[in-house]
Amino acid sequence: MRLLQLCRLPILGIGLLILMAIGFTIQLLGTHFQKRPPQTFTVLHPLSSLSTRTCQPKSHIVFLKTHKTAGSTILNMLHRYGDRNSLTFALPQKYQFNYPNLFHVRRVKGYNEVNKSTYDILCHHMRFNLPEVRKLMPTDSFYFTILRDPATLAESSFSYYRLVSSAFKKSPNFKAFIVHPSHYYKPGERSNHYAHNLLWFDLGFNPDTPFKESLAKAGARAVEGAFHLVLLSEYFDESMVLLKEELCWDLDDVVTFKLNTREASTPLEKREIDRLRAWNALDWYLYVYFNHTFWEKVERFGRERMDTEVRRLRERRHQLAEICLEGLNPVRADQIKEEGIKPFQFGQDKILGWAVKKDLEPKTRARCVQMVTPELQYKDILDLRQFPQGVRGSEPGPAETSGKLLKS
Numbered sequence: 001m002r003l004l005q006l007c008r009l010p011i012l013g014i015g016l017l018i019l020m021a022i023g024f025t026i027q028l029l030g031t032h033f034q035k036r037p038p039q040t041f042t043v044l045h046p047l048s049s050l051s052t053r054t055c056q057p058k059s060h061i062v063f064l065k066t067h068k069t070a071g072s073t074i075l076n077m078l079h080r081y082g083d084r085n086s087l088t089f090a091l092p093q094k095y096q097f098n099y100p101n102l103f104h105v106r107r108v109k110g111y112n113e114v115n116k117s118t119y120d121i122l123c124h125h126m127r128f129n130l131p132e133v134r135k136l137m138p139t140d141s142f143y144f145t146i147l148r149d150p151a152t153l154a155e156s157s158f159s160y161y162r163l164v165s166s167a168f169k170k171s172p173n174f175k176a177f178i179v180h181p182s183h184y185y186k187p188g189e190r191s192n193h194y195a196h197n198l199l200w201f202d203l204g205f206n207p208d209t210p211f212k213e214s215l216a217k218a219g220a221r222a223v224e225g226a227f228h229l230v231l232l233s234e235y236f237d238e239s240m241v242l243l244k245e246e247l248c249w250d251l252d253d254v255v256t257f258k259l260n261t262r263e264a265s266t267p268l269e270k271r272e273i274d275r276l277r278a279w280n281a282l283d284w285y286l287y288v289y290f291n292h293t294f295w296e297k298v299e300r301f302g303r304e305r306m307d308t309e310v311r312r313l314r315e316r317r318h319q320l321a322e323i324c325l326e327g328l329n330p331v332r333a334d335q336i337k338e339e340g341i342k343p344f345q346f347g348q349d350k351i352l353g354w355a356v357k358k359d360l361e362p363k364t365r366a367r368c369v370q371m372v373t374p375e376l377q378y379k380d381i382l383d384l385r386q387f388p389q390g391v392r393g394s395e396p397g398p399a400e401t402s403g404k405l406l407k408s
């Protein structure tokens, strides 16, 4: 009897051990399977065209970052590309080139008239001024910019610059502004460029010139002459495909997560859209003009090819989101613990950002973080790299001193 009991104990023990081993294995396998396939960029890097490439990737780039047009997302792409390839940025003293004044080379940090530095990328907020930009940038630079339907642009601008622009400030709300913009708007009043033909203004023209088709057409032609490519926010992915083609870049170079998005936007009625387009008639003319040239380019590129490329881009974005991000939707700033990737808050609505997974292999995490680093923080990183001791350039103007405030 005792012998039997003695015998049973070890059997029980072994049984328990086996059970524990099985449990442990299941757990191990479980966590193993939970982890998605190799969490690195390189392994997943699809169809790198390096071997088949017949073009030379472009690295001399001028991007006119217009306001409220997804420019922050494009800036991230340019920052990343320049960062990875050790390119030199023409940087502002603070965060913008003395906007809303016209761009001038003396606003470039460290610029020296005598010993001309050479720059690869110029992309921070400015009011465009072609002769000055040409003085600064290599002659073979690729120029591009991005436009948006002035109706939705106005909605975004109102939300963001509500307390900055005098016209917006005077209006009780956006609906009232739409009904009678000229009632609140006086040319030249504080930051009123945000309230009237903002694209036209950013491109360096006078937004208060009364609309005439001949004038609008001359403006559009001038833009066409200065820029190799004009993108559209509404067709962001198609835009990225065209850009990738023109720059001869890889797919991963143009994959982005939307940055600087708002939590909510006000939907517009048809009549309101029409009113806003009429109020911003110069911008609307530009938009229709470049919508036309955009789809001509898509036609030349090939519709089917475009569809395929857009699908690849979206798949890759989704893949990278799963590798990098906590959740597939952007989150509020207070849910992002790292200062380096917190979005700058400005305007009436919450500006969203992305949280990056913690448990990533360091190299992968670094690339994920790059992809969601907002423009202000990324500019600081690049600035520190280019000016490790800090450089006293020309005097910053008053608008630049408050550049961080009027960031976007």
Ligand SMILES: *[C@@H]1O[C@H](CO)[C@@H](O)[C@H](O)[C@H]1NC(C)=O
Pocket: 112, 114, 115
């Ligand atoms: C230009 O560069 C040379 C060589 O680096 C330097 O000796 C000279 O002082 C510079 N001149 C100016 C005006 O910065």
Ligand SMILES: *[C@@H]1O[C@H](CO)[C@@H](O)[C@H](O)[C@H]1NC(C)=O
Pocket: 287, 288, 291, 292, 295
């Ligand atoms: C833009 O072009 C497309 C394709 O030609 C057309 O369907 C669309 O109506 C155009 N949009 C505007 C705002 O002109």
